[in-house]
Amino acid sequence: EDQVTQSPEALRLQEGESSSLNCSYTVSGLRGLFWYRQDPGKGPEFLFTLYSAGEEKEKERLKATLTKKESFLHITAPKPEDSATYLCAVQDTGTYKYIFGTGTRLKVLA
Amino acid sequence: GAVVSQHPSRVICKSGTSVKIECRSLDFQATTMFWYRQFPKQSLMLMATSNEGSKATYEQGVEKDKFLINHASLTLSTLTVTSAHPEDSSFYICSARASPYPNEKLFFGSGTQLSVL
Numbered sequence: 001e002d003q004v005t006q007s008p009e010a011l012r013l014q015e016g017e018s019s020s021l022n023c024s025y026t027v028s029g030l031r032g033l034f035w036y037r038q039d040p041g042k043g044p045e046f047l048f049t050l051y052s053a054g055e056e057k058e059k060e061r062l063k064a065t066l067t068k069k070e071s072f073l074h075i076t077a078p079k080p081e082d083s084a085t086y087l088c089a090v091q092d093t094g095t096y097k098y099i100f101g102t103g104t105r106l107k108v109l110a
Numbered sequence: 111g112a113v114v115s116q117h118p119s120r121v122i123c124k125s126g127t128s129v130k131i132e133c134r135s136l137d138f139q140a141t142t143m144f145w146y147r148q149f150p151k152q153s154l155m156l157m158a159t160s161n162e163g164s165k166a167t168y169e170q171g172v173e174k175d176k177f178l179i180n181h182a183s184l185t186l187s188t189l190t191v192t193s194a195h196p197e198d199s200s201f202y203i204c205s206a207r208a209s210p211y212p213n214e215k216l217f218f219g220s221g222t223q224l225s226v227l
Binding site: 004032034036041042043044045046049087089097098100101102103105 | 114116119144151152153154156201203205214215216217218219220221223
């Protein structure tokens with residue numbers, strides 16, 4: 001059964017304190033892994049897509065990496081505006097369905 | 111990026127009434143739209159896959175007679191919660207792909223917070 005587990009559930013950082021969020025997944029075949037940002041009361045906003053192990057994507061203070069079992073979202077020198085819930089999702093080659101993790105709630109303190 | 115518009119953003123209704131939620135792709139044609147439900151601090155749970163011009167495909171455990179989905183055009187899908195009850199209170203989100211390729215990213219609407227009294 002496809003499964004996505006994100007850790008930690010919640011993370012509090014001081015402004016400028018870099019850290020990483022983890023997304024561990026189990027799928028029969030990975031079609032793609034997606035990272036989204038979700039603000040309270042809003043729909044998820046797309047950040048990155050990763051397709052194969054070893055792939056990396058960067059956008060401003062965020063960098064996503066992928067292995068055969070997990071993905072990391074690295075946040076470098078975060079700012080308070082980076083506070084949000086970060087969601088990871090995988091798509092199975094067989095079902096085409098997107099399976100979402102429960103997210104990591106990030107709070108960056110000024 | 112592609113824009114998905116969802117309305118209303120918040121609705122409060124009495125138990126037993128029906129509520130319709132609209133999801134529109136503003137600058138692209140979406141042959142497939144997805145409807146999710148999200149409880150506080152929980153993941154997005156796929157309710158159904160909506161294909162333009164055909165019946166929606168519902169996930170196991172989702173009552174198709176309670177959650178009516180219509181995808182009459184390439185830019186509009188609607189979710190109607192019929193005879194709503196307090197347990198239907200939740201955050202409902204729609205999404206769509208801007209590309210025909212099945213492994214492409216989803217674009218999400220801003221969500222609808224439904225509160226049933």
